[in-house]
Amino acid sequence: MSKRLFVKGNEAAAMGAVEAGCRYYFGYPITPQSDIPEYLSRELPKLDGEFIQAESEIGAINMLLGASACGRRAMTSSSSPGISLKQEGISYMAGAELPGVIINISRSGPGLGGIDASQADYFQAVKGGGHGGYHIPVLAPNSVQEMYDLTMHAFDLADLYRTPVMLLGDSVIGQMKEALVPNPRPVRELPEKSWAVRGKSNAEQRVVKSLFLGDGELEAHNWHLHAKYQVMKEKECISEEYETADADLLVVGFGSVSRIAHTAVAMAREAGLKAGLFRPVTLFPFPEQALQKAAARAGKVLVVELNTGQMVEDVRLSVAGAAKVSFYGRPPGAGSLPSPEELFEVIRKQYDQAS
Amino acid sequence: MQQVFRRPESLKDVQTHFCPGCHHGTIHRLVADAMDHFGVQQRTIGVASVGCSVFLYGYFDIDVVEAPHGRAPAVATGVKRARPDSFVFTYQGDGDLAAIGTAEIIHAANRGEDITVIFVNNTTYGMTGGQMAPTTLVGQKTSTSPYGRDKSKDGSPIRMAELLAQLGGVAFSARVAVDSPKHVLEAKKVIREAFGFQVEGKGFSFVEVLSACPTNWGMTPLAATARIGAEMIPYFPLGVFKKEENA
Numbered sequence: 001m002s003k004r005l006f007v008k009g010n011e012a013a014a015m016g017a018v019e020a021g022c023r024y025y026f027g028y029p030i031t032p033q034s035d036i037p038e039y040l041s042r043e044l045p046k047l048d049g050e051f052i053q054a055e056s057e058i059g060a061i062n063m064l065l066g067a068s069a070c071g072r073r074a075m076t077s078s079s080s081p082g083i084s085l086k087q088e089g090i091s092y093m094a095g096a097e098l099p100g101v102i103i104n105i106s107r108s109g110p111g112l113g114g115i116d117a118s119q120a121d122y123f124q125a126v127k128g129g130g131h132g133g134y135h136i137p138v139l140a141p142n143s144v145q146e147m148y149d150l151t152m153h154a155f156d157l158a159d160l161y162r163t164p165v166m167l168l169g170d171s172v173i174g175q176m177k178e179a180l181v182p183n184p185r186p187v188r189e190l191p192e193k194s195w196a197v198r199g200k201s202n203a204e205q206r207v208v209k210s211l212f213l214g215d216g217e218l219e220a221h222n223w224h225l226h227a228k229y230q231v232m233k234e235k236e237c238i239s240e241e242y243e244t245a246d247a248d249l250l251v252v253g254f255g256s257v258s259r260i261a262h263t264a265v266a267m268a269r270e271a272g273l274k275a276g277l278f279r280p281v282t283l284f285p286f287p288e289q290a291l292q293k294a295a296a297r298a299g300k301v302l303v304v305e306l307n308t309g310q311m312v313e314d315v316r317l318s319v320a321g322a323a324k325v326s327f328y329g330r331p332p333g334a335g336s337l338p339s340p341e342e343l344f345e346v347i348r349k350q351y352d353q354a355s
Numbered sequence: 356m357q358q359v360f361r362r363p364e365s366l367k368d369v370q371t372h373f374c375p376g377c378h379h380g381t382i383h384r385l386v387a388d389a390m391d392h393f394g395v396q397q398r399t400i401g402v403a404s405v406g407c408s409v410f411l412y413g414y415f416d417i418d419v420v421e422a423p424h425g426r427a428p429a430v431a432t433g434v435k436r437a438r439p440d441s442f443v444f445t446y447q448g449d450g451d452l453a454a455i456g457t458a459e460i461i462h463a464a465n466r467g468e469d470i471t472v473i474f475v476n477n478t479t480y481g482m483t484g485g486q487m488a489p490t491t492l493v494g495q496k497t498s499t500s501p502y503g504r505d506k507s508k509d510g511s512p513i514r515m516a517e518l519l520a521q522l523g524g525v526a527f528s529a530r531v532a533v534d535s536p537k538h539v540l541e542a543k544k545v546i547r548e549a550f551g552f553q554v555e556g557k558g559f560s561f562v563e564v565l566s567a568c569p570t571n572w573g574m575t576p577l578a579a580t581a582r583i584g585a586e587m588i589p590y591f592p593l594g595v596f597k598k599e600e601n602a
Contacts, residue, residue: 024437050436054429055462062426062459066402066433069420074437092423197418197434199398199441207412209403209421 002181009147010035010174013103013167014043016151017075019185022101023049024074026063028056028082031115032171033105036077057082061089061102068093068100069208071196073155077103080121081112083129090164091130094225095210097195099158101151103167105174108332117170117256118332122310125168126284133222135229137165137236138283140254144178150281152185157236159190161228168283170306172256172337232285239287240279241294243269247276249350250298250323252291252315253305254280257338261304264343275347283311288318296322302350303327304343306336326350363387365396367416376576378566379407379475381533383414385543386446386473389550390417395442402431404456406448407481425456428463431470442553444471450480453489453513460519464559467524471553471560473546474515477568478587485571489513492590497571512590516563520596526558529595532565534583538593545595557600565591 007015014036017025025044027037037053044051050067054060060076067074078086083104093100104125108118125138137157139150147169154165197206212218243265244250253261258279268275278294280287295301295315301323303312312327319325328346330336362368365387373379390396396417403411405424412419422430427445435443452460452474460472479497480486487500490512494503504512520528527549531542542564549560565587569579 024433026433052432052436052466055458058426059429059432059459059462062422062429063433063436065422065426066420066430066435067437068433069430070400070434070437070441072437074433088423089426092421096421197400197420198438199400200416200418201397205412205416206418207421208419209412211409211421 002183005180005182006177007144007180008035008175008177009141009144009169010105011039012144012147012180013077013151014039015182016148017101017155018043018047019182020073020152020155021185022073022075022155023047024067024072025049026052026054026060026067026074026076027078028054028060030079030082032107032174033077033079033103035174036103057085058088061086064100065089065093065098068098069197071193071198075101075103077105079104080106080109080118083121083124087130090136091132091134092210093164094130094134094136095132096208097162098164098208099162100164101154101158101167102164103151103169105169105171107171114333115171116332116334117172117306117337119170119255119257119306119310120332121168122283122305122307125166126286126314134225135284136163137161137232137285138168139165140168140281140283141173142255142258142279143173144176144180147173148180148182156186156188156190159193161232163228168255170256229285236282237285237287237290238281239290240281242277244276244278244294244298247274247298248300249273249275249347250278250295250301251275251347252278252280252301252303252311254283254311257304257306260338260340261343263340264347267340267344268347271348273347273351280311286314286318291315291318292320292322295319299323300350301325302347304346305329306332363391365390365415365417367414369414371414372410373407374570376567376569376579377407378477378533381539382473382475382564382566385539385546386444387415388543389547392547393550393554395554398440399442399444400434400438402427402434402443402445404445404447404451406451408446408448408475411446425451425454426459427451427456428459428468428470428472432463432466432468435468435470444473446473447475448481449474449476449478449488449490453515461522464519464561465522465524467526467558469553469556469558471549472562474561474563475566476515476563476591477566478512479568479571481568481571485568492586514591516561516596519561524559525561525597526599527552527560527595528597529561530563530565530591530593532583532588532593534565534567534580563591
């Protein structure tokens with residue numbers, strides 16, 4: 001049996017990266033994710049890896065681009081304002097089909113905002129973020145264990161689909177301490193990186209680029225990327241359900257708020273209300289079909305987010321009219337994290353309205 | 356009969372897209388010659404930047420990574436750290452390196468990354484149509500300084516080779532020109548020397564090359580080449596500003 005550790009979510013993600021074989025980290029300090037570079041600045045040199053504290057988030061994402069172009073497992077991490085700066089590089093990596101893991105322990109905004117838990121960067125994460133019409137897989141852990149497990153999964157997805165992958169958390173997930181079982185990296189068959197630059201050694205020249213100027217080239221490239229996203233939608237959706245089998249109200253939430261919603265749903269069940277919880281774990285690809293099924297069964301959906309309403313748009317598109325969708329949001333800021341009791345009240349009111 | 360002049364191995368046998376009188380072709384040749392000289396072509400990873408030099412991979416027969424505008428030194432840092440056995444160089448213009456990419460060049464240089472940077476200074480943004488660059492001379496008219504660069508509003512042209520020579524991580528920093536056979540031969544020697552620093556693992560090396568952009572200067576190739584000696588060299592003096600092993 002594996003040992004159990006008691007660590008922060010941020011540390012768990014850094015440990016997951018090391019277990020996944022990541023030996024190159026490039027980052028810039030920003031709260032609330034600095035435990036990640038701090039951990040890796042200690043551990044990577046012991047493993048003959050490289051840690052660079054870059055001059056900026058822009059420098060860091062481009063160092064990641066360079067290391068990844070060489071076929072290495074590499075990552076960066078940051079928080080919302082820093083992720084905004086990285087969007088240029090993420091777009092170039094998506095265009096050049098470069099793998100790489102970006103951990104976003106997001107904070108509240110807009111602007112400098114604050115450092116509290118927030119889900120206000122859902123749109124930025126799942127709708128592309130940078131210029132040019134692309135998507136990257138986005139994973140939303142809700143526990144310290146998942147910070148570890150999903151970071152390893154992120155590296156596999158990145159290599160499998162030749163794409164940057166984002167892990168989207170917030171200060172609740174990054175800063176809280178929980179038990180972690182550091183399981184070994186799962187064995188997964190991955191394609192050979194026959195595209196990586198290496199110094200050509202008398203073989204074919206290799207070029208990593210996102211510039212396509214020939215007639216029809218760029219359109220074909222965009223359709224190629226689109227086809228990849230369709231495969232991800234078919235194969236890579238992950239979601240979790242709690243008490244949904246007989247639920248007549250489906251609460252939908254991801255990441256930190258899903259933990260609070262879980263407790264609220266349990267309270268509702270104790271009070272005799274048949275609420276259930278649906279949690280998207282992959283935000284892109286969004287688990288449309290599983291959600292559609294669960295929502296149609298329940299007939300009523302309540303989306304809870306730490307913002308003024310973002311994922312609710314994808315929920316409405318997925319449900320496609322098969323259930324009534326309502327929304328409860330707490331935009332981020334000090335003192336705005338809802339308690340389980342508060343969410344229970346919101347759930348209870350849904351039943352009041354129905355009767 | 357002995358062959359005394361031929362295309363460097365590291366260059367492809369193709370036509371370039373460069374304008375008549377542009378010096379990129381000459382500079383490409385000098386860089387390829389230095390690669391051949393040290394026999395590093397097969398382990399070279401070039402980093403292309405944004406501007407007229409973005410098509411690097413079309414002319415050099417080497418592996419290439421394309422960097423976002425100004426970010427080539429950061430990309431090259433990632434490449435060199437990931438593959439320390441490779442020979443890594445960036446090739447950047449003045450808008451790319453001395454404006455949008457200032458943070459990346461300063462910090463890659465200051466970390467003493469074991470890479471070589473070829474910096475082509477033609478005092479303008481070539482690819483976008485001749486706008487004012489950080490190296491545009493005071494008084495020089497461009498498409499965005501139609502009344503001439505005004506020092507009081509636009510600042511003074513930046514002397515990158517001297518600026519970088521101040522940084523602890525820089526082992527070699529020099530400025531050359533390619534406006535005359537004599538200068539081309541000197542440039543060839545200096546670029547070789549810079550590459551030698553990396554080949555021997557002696558640290559960050561930087562060569563600024565003064566070059567002409569006849570199209571955007573609105574000059575004939577001959578007049579543009581003459582301008583380098585008449586106007587550019589007086590402000591951007593040629594020479595080696597730092598040579599310090601294991602900086």
